[in-house]
Amino acid sequence: MEEINIGDYSLLGKSIPRIDAYEKVTGEAKYAADIELPGMLWCKILRSPLPHAKILNIDISRAKRLTGVKAVCTAKDFKGFRWGWMPITRDEPPLAEDKVRFYGEGVAAVAAIDEETAEEALELIKVDYEELPGVFDPEEALKEGAPVVHDYRPNNISWEFHMDFGDVEKGFKEADLVREDRFATGRVITGFLEPPAAIALWNSSGITIWAAKQSPYFVYRHLAQCFNLPLNKIRVIQPFVGGGFGGTKNDSVAGDFCSVLFSKMTGRPVKFVYKMEEVFLTCRRRHNAIIYNKMGMKKDGTITAMQSRLIADGGAYTAIGPLTMYLTGCISTLPYKLPNFKHDAYRVFTNNPVGAAMRGHGVTHTRFAAEIQMDMMAEELGLDPMEIRLKNAIEAPYETINKVTIFSCGLKDGLLKLKEHPLWKERKKENKDKETISGVGISGVAYLGGARQRGYQSCAAVLRLCEDGTVEYLTGATDAGQGSDTVLTQIVAEELGLSIDHVDIQRVDTAYTPCDAGSYGSRVTALAGEAAMKAAKDLKRQLAEYAAKEWNVSSEDIVFKNNKVYPKHMPDKAIPFRKLAQIACYSGVGAVIIGRGYSQYGIEPYDFEKGIGNAGTAYSFTSQLTRVEVDKETGFTKCTDMIIAHDCGKPLNPGLVESQNQGASVQGLGQAIYEEFVMDRGRTLNANLADYKMPTAVDAPNIEVIHILTDDPKVPYGAKEASEGAIVSSPPSVISAIHDATGIWFKELPVTPEKIALALREKKKE
Amino acid sequence: MEKKEIRFKINGEDTVISIKPNKTLLEMIREDLKLTGTKEACDHGECGACTVLINGVPVNSCLVLAMEAHGKEILTIEGLKQDDRLDPIQEAFIQNTGMQCGFCTPGMIMSTKALLNRNPKPNDDEIKEAIAGNLCRCTGYTKIFESIKDASSKIGGK
Numbered sequence: 001m002e003e004i005n006i007g008d009y010s011l012l013g014k015s016i017p018r019i020d021a022y023e024k025v026t027g028e029a030k031y032a033a034d035i036e037l038p039g040m041l042w043c044k045i046l047r048s049p050l051p052h053a054k055i056l057n058i059d060i061s062r063a064k065r066l067t068g069v070k071a072v073c074t075a076k077d078f079k080g081f082r083w084g085w086m087p088i089t090r091d092e093p094p095l096a097e098d099k100v101r102f103y104g105e106g107v108a109a110v111a112a113i114d115e116e117t118a119e120e121a122l123e124l125i126k127v128d129y130e131e132l133p134g135v136f137d138p139e140e141a142l143k144e145g146a147p148v149v150h151d152y153r154p155n156n157i158s159w160e161f162h163m164d165f166g167d168v169e170k171g172f173k174e175a176d177l178v179r180e181d182r183f184a185t186g187r188v189i190t191g192f193l194e195p196p197a198a199i200a201l202w203n204s205s206g207i208t209i210w211a212a213k214q215s216p217y218f219v220y221r222h223l224a225q226c227f228n229l230p231l232n233k234i235r236v237i238q239p240f241v242g243g244g245f246g247g248t249k250n251d252s253v254a255g256d257f258c259s260v261l262f263s264k265m266t267g268r269p270v271k272f273v274y275k276m277e278e279v280f281l282t283c284r285r286r287h288n289a290i291i292y293n294k295m296g297m298k299k300d301g302t303i304t305a306m307q308s309r310l311i312a313d314g315g316a317y318t319a320i321g322p323l324t325m326y327l328t329g330c331i332s333t334l335p336y337k338l339p340n341f342k343h344d345a346y347r348v349f350t351n352n353p354v355g356a357a358m359r360g361h362g363v364t365h366t367r368f369a370a371e372i373q374m375d376m377m378a379e380e381l382g383l384d385p386m387e388i389r390l391k392n393a394i395e396a397p398y399e400t401i402n403k404v405t406i407f408s409c410g411l412k413d414g415l416l417k418l419k420e421h422p423l424w425k426e427r428k429k430e431n432k433d434k435e436t437i438s439g440v441g442i443s444g445v446a447y448l449g450g451a452r453q454r455g456y457q458s459c460a461a462v463l464r465l466c467e468d469g470t471v472e473y474l475t476g477a478t479d480a481g482q483g484s485d486t487v488l489t490q491i492v493a494e495e496l497g498l499s500i501d502h503v504d505i506q507r508v509d510t511a512y513t514p515c516d517a518g519s520y521g522s523r524v525t526a527l528a529g530e531a532a533m534k535a536a537k538d539l540k541r542q543l544a545e546y547a548a549k550e551w552n553v554s555s556e557d558i559v560f561k562n563n564k565v566y567p568k569h570m571p572d573k574a575i576p577f578r579k580l581a582q583i584a585c586y587s588g589v590g591a592v593i594i595g596r597g598y599s600q601y602g603i604e605p606y607d608f609e610k611g612i613g614n615a616g617t618a619y620s621f622t623s624q625l626t627r628v629e630v631d632k633e634t635g636f637t638k639c640t641d642m643i644i645a646h647d648c649g650k651p652l653n654p655g656l657v658e659s660q661n662q663g664a665s666v667q668g669l670g671q672a673i674y675e676e677f678v679m680d681r682g683r684t685l686n687a688n689l690a691d692y693k694m695p696t697a698v699d700a701p702n703i704e705v706i707h708i709l710t711d712d713p714k715v716p717y718g719a720k721e722a723s724e725g726a727i728v729s730s731p732p733s734v735i736s737a738i739h740d741a742t743g744i745w746f747k748e749l750p751v752t753p754e755k756i757a758l759a760l761r762e763k764k765k766e
Numbered sequence: 767m768e769k770k771e772i773r774f775k776i777n778g779e780d781t782v783i784s785i786k787p788n789k790t791l792l793e794m795i796r797e798d799l800k801l802t803g804t805k806e807a808c809d810h811g812e813c814g815a816c817t818v819l820i821n822g823v824p825v826n827s828c829l830v831l832a833m834e835a836h837g838k839e840i841l842t843i844e845g846l847k848q849d850d851r852l853d854p855i856q857e858a859f860i861q862n863t864g865m866q867c868g869f870c871t872p873g874m875i876m877s878t879k880a881l882l883n884r885n886p887k888p889n890d891d892e893i894k895e896a897i898a899g900n901l902c903r904c905t906g907y908t909k910i911f912e913s914i915k916d917a918s919s920k921i922g923g924k
Contacts (some may be wrong), residue, residue: 015863017860017861017863018860018863018865020868021859021860021863021865022852022860023868024865024868024871025843025852025856025859025860025865025871025875026803026843026844026846026847026852026856027801027802027803027804027842027843027844027872028803029868030802031805031869033802033806034796034802190903191903192867192869192903193805193807193808193813193815193867193869193870193901193902193903194805194807194867194869195807240867240868241867242805242807242867242868242869243866243867243869243903243904244867245903273806275809276807276808276809276810276813480867481866481867481868481869481904482866482904483863483866655862655863655909656863658908658909659863659866659904659905659906659908659909660866661906662905662906662907662908662909663866663903663904663905663906664906665906666906666907667903667906688808688810688812689808689810689812689813689901690810690812694901694903695906696898696899696901697893697894697897697898697900697902697907697910697911698894698895698898700894700906700907700908702908703906703908
C-alpha cells in the first residue's frame, strides 16, 4: 500500500482502499436508477423544440386520455414557484411558464405506468408556440436592441462582478511590454456517466426522494419551498452517486419537481431517469466565456498589472452564475505576485442551455487566459516560461492585494521539481520525425478549497458509539465518487485509534444526517473533515472519562490506538476499545455516547460584492508539464505525458489524491483539445457521446503525480483541496505544449485538429 | 407486442423468460432479472457502462436484443464472484483504486474479464484497446490501467 509520511498516524497518509470499493466492483452499489418501488410510475418531460418562444396554449387532453397515463402537469401546477441561487435571482420555473427560453426546456410532463407509455403520451401533448427572435451569442446579447431573455434584466446582464485593486493604469505605464488578447473557453459539460434520476414518494409523512445529488440539501430546500412544506417533512435519501463535477447534480432538475408533484397527484411512487440526450441538451454546462486580457510586464518578466474583461454565456437562467462570476476574479491574484488588478465580469443571458458550476469553477477561464498571455509575453521578451513562473510565483505566507491569505504554498517547490524532470530538461533534444512534431508545455495555478458559501455553510458530524465498540458516523457530506467517504472514515478511525472497518459512514438521509452544503468547491475534506475530527475528539473525551475512572488517572492521559485503550506510559494495561465501549454504555446512567463536531472554518466573512477576502479555507497549488505530439498534416494531437506537481498540503489518502488529479487533468485535456458542443441557434447538434468527444482510454496520457507536501494550519491535518487544481492547470499546459510543437499560439478552446491544420497551413504560406 | 419465450444461462443459472421481442438485453437484465449492477448511461453503445459477456464476448447490452440471448451464456458483474470469493479482477480494482464513482466500473470490469480470458498477458496498447469503448470520467484511466495490469499479473501468475 502506498504510504506518505505526513505525521504520526496509523491511517492518514496511507492509500487505504476505498470503503465503497467492494460494493462498486460487485455491482451491489445502488444508484438512483437502480431503485424500484411497488406501483411505481414513470415520469417523462416534454421539451421545447424552439429556443425562444411564447407559449400560447398547451393541450394535454389527449395525453390524459391515453390508457396507462395517470397524470399530466404543466407550469400552472407549480403555482409560480421559481428557484435560484440567491433570493434575487430566483428566475427558473420547474417547467416553462409563459415562454420557453432555451431549446429543450421542459414545458409539460407525464406520469404513466411505464416508460413507453409515458413517451407515447408526450407525443399527444399539443403546444402552440409563437416563436420569438433568439439571441445565442453573449456579445450579441449585450447590444442595443437584442432580444430580451428575461424582462427583469432588460439589458440581458444576468449578473456582473467588478474588482479594482491598486492602479492598473499606473502598472501598465511601468511595464516594458503590454499585451492585449482575446481568449475564449469552450462549451463543455461535466460529463458524468450517471444521468440525473430520482424516485419520489409523497404520503402523509411528507416527501421522500431518492435522488442522484452531490448536494442533497439543495434539493431539500427547493422541494420545501416548491411544495410549501416544513423541512422536517422533506426526506432526501442519497444513493450512490455516479459522478457529479458540479452544476447539474448540485442543483435541482425539472424531473425532481415533476416526480414529486406526480406522486402527490397519484399517491404512487414516481421515478424519472434522464436520457443522455436530455443531459446534453438541457443540463447545466460550464459557462463558455470570452476573456479580453491585458497584462503588463517588465523586461525581466515581472508582472506589473493585469486587467480582465470577461463575458460569459449564462444561457437562459441564473442558476449559480453569480458565484461563477466571483470565482473568475477572486483568485486571479494567485498564484503570481500581482500589484495591480482590475476585473469586470458579465454573465449574459442568451437562449442557450444554462451555464453553471463545473469543476475548476470560474477560475479555469481567467487562469487559462492569464497563463497563455504570460507565456506569449515571455516569448516576446526572450524569457524562459519556467523562469518567468519561478520569478513571479508567490511564497507563503502571503496576502494578495484583495486580501486572500496564503499560509502554505508549494508552487515554487513544484515548479523546481518539474524543472529537473527529464520531460522538461530533455525537451529540446528530441528528434522530431517527418510527420509529427512534439512539444512540452507548462502551467502553474492555484485553486481554493473548503469553499465558503453564503448561508449554506453548515457542516457537522455525529458519531454514535455502539456497545460493541463500533461507530456509526452520520455526515451530511456527499461522496459523488471523489472518495470523501473513505477519507472522512479514515479521519474518524484515526482519532479513535480504530481500524477503518470499525467505523461505518452513512450516506445522506436528511431525516437523520446533519445539514450540509454537499460536494462542491473542494470543501468536503477541509470542512466535513474538520467536523469529523472534532466529533471523534468529542466521543474520545467522553470515553476517556470512563477510562480515567477505571485507572484513576487524568482523562487527558488516555491513549486510543490499535483498537485498544490505555493510560499513557502504561501500554501493558491496555484494554480493547470494545471493552471500554461496554463499560461506558452499560454504566447505568442511561447515557448514549454521541460525539458531535462541526466546522467553524466557514464563518469568517468575505466581501462578495468587491472580491475581498477568502472564499476558500486554504489554497492548493498545481504546476503541470504536458507533452504532445502533433501531426503536421492533419493537426491531430496526441497527448503523451502529463506530470502534475500538486500541493494539496498533506495527502490523507495519496491514492485518492492521485486519482483526483489524474481524472481532473484528463477532463481538462478534453476541454483543451476534444470537447465542444456544436450549436445552431440554441440547439445542440452533438447531443450524444459519439459526437461530443470525451477522452477515452486510448487518448489518456501517462500521468505522473508528484506530491508536494506543505503544512497549512487552516485545514484539518493540513489537507487542502485535491481535485480542482489540475483541471485548471491542464488546458494551459496543453496549449503551451501545442505552441512549443507548432510555434503557434491558440487562444480559443478547444484546439481541434482542424484549427491546428489550418493554422499550420497559414504559417507555411508566410 | 406478443412475448416470446427464450432460454439461456445467466451467471451460471439456467433461465427461462417470456419477453417482448423489442426489449434490449440491457432492459431484460435490469428490469426483468433485476440485475442492476449492469448500468445504463448512454443507451446508444457509446459508453460501455452496460457491457456484459455473451459466450465470453463483450457486448454493449443496450445494442443487443434480449432475443439474442437465447441458447447462450450471459455473464454480468453479479456473476463474477464465486462462493463469496471475488474474481482477481475485482480484487485488483479494489486494491489499486481502479474506480471513483463506480458507474463505469461494472462495464470496465466485464471488458477486462473478456480481455484477460483471451489474452492473460496483454501489453499496454492491448489494455487500452480493450477498454477504449468504456468511458470513465472520473479517473483519467491511470488507476484502471494499473488495476488491469495487477489483475493480469495475478491471473497470469507472472
